[in-house]
Amino acid sequence: xxxxxxxxxxxxxxxxxxxxxxxxxxxxxxxxxxxxxxxxxxxxxxxxxxxxxxxxxxxxxxxxxxxxxxxxxxxxxxxxxxxxxxxxxxxxxxxxxxxxxxxxxxxxxxxxxxxxxxxxxxxxxxxxxxxxxxxxxxxxxxxxxxxxxxxxxxxxxxxxxxxxxxxxxxxxxxxxxxxxxxxxxxxxxxxxxxxxxxxxxxxxxxxxxxxxxxxxxxxxxxxxxxxxxxxxxxxxxxxxxxxxxxxxxxxxxxxxxx
Numbered sequence: 001x002x003x004x005x006x007x008x009x010x011x012x013x014x015x016x017x018x019x020x021x022x023x024x025x026x027x028x029x030x031x032x033x034x035x036x037x038x039x040x041x042x043x044x045x046x047x048x049x050x051x052x053x054x055x056x057x058x059x060x061x062x063x064x065x066x067x068x069x070x071x072x073x074x075x076x077x078x079x080x081x082x083x084x085x086x087x088x089x090x091x092x093x094x095x096x097x098x099x100x101x102x103x104x105x106x107x108x109x110x111x112x113x114x115x116x117x118x119x120x121x122x123x124x125x126x127x128x129x130x131x132x133x134x135x136x137x138x139x140x141x142x143x144x145x146x147x148x149x150x151x152x153x154x155x156x157x158x159x160x161x162x163x164x165x166x167x168x169x170x171x172x173x174x175x176x177x178x179x180x181x182x183x184x185x186x187x188x189x190x191x192x193x194x195x196x197x198x199x200x201x202x203x204x205x206x207x208x209x210x211x212x213x214x215x216x217x218x219x220x221x222x223x224x225x226x227x228x229x230x231x232x233x234x235x236x237x238x239x240x241x242x243x244x245x246x247x248x249x250x251x252x253x254x255x256x257x258x
Contacts (some may be wrong), residue, residue, distance in 0.1 A: 004034055004102055007055050008043065010257060018042040032085050034101060035127050045128040048101075050257050056104055060061055061123045063087065063099050063133055072096060073137050075116045079136045084108035085127045088116075095119045101127035199250045202243075209240070220255075224250060 008014045014022075014037055022036040029036055038045045038132050069090035076088050083100035086108060096118045100108065103122035113120050147242075206229060210218050215231035224229075227241045227248040243251070 004052060004055060004104075006053060008034075008037070008048075013043050013047065013051070013253075013256065025200065030079070030082055030176075032083070032101060032105070032127075035085050035131075038127060045126055045251065047253060047257055049124070049126045052102065056124060060102060060123045061099065061125050061239075063089070063125045063129045066090070066097075068133070068137075070137075075118075076112060077115070077136045078114060078134060080111065082131075084111070085130050086112060087125075087130045087133045087137075089123075091118070092121070097122045098122050099125040099130050099133075101125065101130055184216075199254050202247070203251060203254050206240075208249070213238075220248075220251065227251065 004056070009016070009019065016039065017035075019042070022033055022040055022042065025040070026033055029039065031039065034048060037043045038048060049060055052058075065088050072088045072090050075096070076086070081087055084105060087099040089097040089099055093095070096112075098109075098112060100118050100122045101124075103124050104232050107124060109120050110177065138162060206218065210215075210231050213231055213233055215233050217232035219230040219232065219237065220227060221230060223245075226245050227243040229243060230237045231240055232238075
């Protein structure tokens with residue numbers, strides 16, 4: 001099985017240059033290479049988690065919905081949790097349930113098993129969520145409802161800050177499709193809503209328009225200062241729209257996880 005990093009390169013989520021930069025900073029950041037890519041904004045955590053689920057054929061577990069045992073959480077030192085992006089959840093039938101950003105990391109599993117002296121059952125979780133739990137737990141908060149709620153609240157606040165920034169980058173785009181229909185991405189559109197976010201809204205309208213025009217292909221063609229969208233209809237390429245360059249990465253990332 002290909003590694004997650006190989007998978008990211010194959011699917012063109014990251015470039016060789018970005019990977020080299022991430023490797024150069026990995027020791028300093030004390031994070032798995034995948035998390036370094038996330039923290040350098042080379043790939044989104046949500047995309048990385050979905051790709052992990054695809055590659056490993058595993059469901060994603062929402063750590064915030066799990067009952068965390070404080071005694072079990074205390075078994076693994078913080079530096080080890082940070083190094084491997086892991087967080088112990090609880091013990092079930094003598095086996096420790098371990099949240100992992102990469103549940104196929106055999107070295108991480110072996111190192112954790114040696115420390116705790118117990119069998120490990122890895123489950124796939126969002127890396128960002130794992131690091132939030134590590135941070136909150138090591139501030140001395142107990143694994144109770146209050147602990148979990150505080151983690152969830154902080155996660156939502158951080159995500160909202162990031163999404164608000166992304167919405168402002170997309171705001172003001174006014175595009176006319178081949179049939180005369182227009183879409184305007186307003187400042188108030190909610191990027192955190194999978195159905196109404198600006199990027200999703202734009203991609204959905206392109207797909208719907210392409211179907212209406214009976215297009216066999218949709219071409220997203222990067223230019224120096226814009227992204228050109230063209231359809232192939234009856235063998236001919238038709239110019240459909242020009243999208244600001246700043247939207248290109250978000251559109252491509254969205255299409256890759258459809």
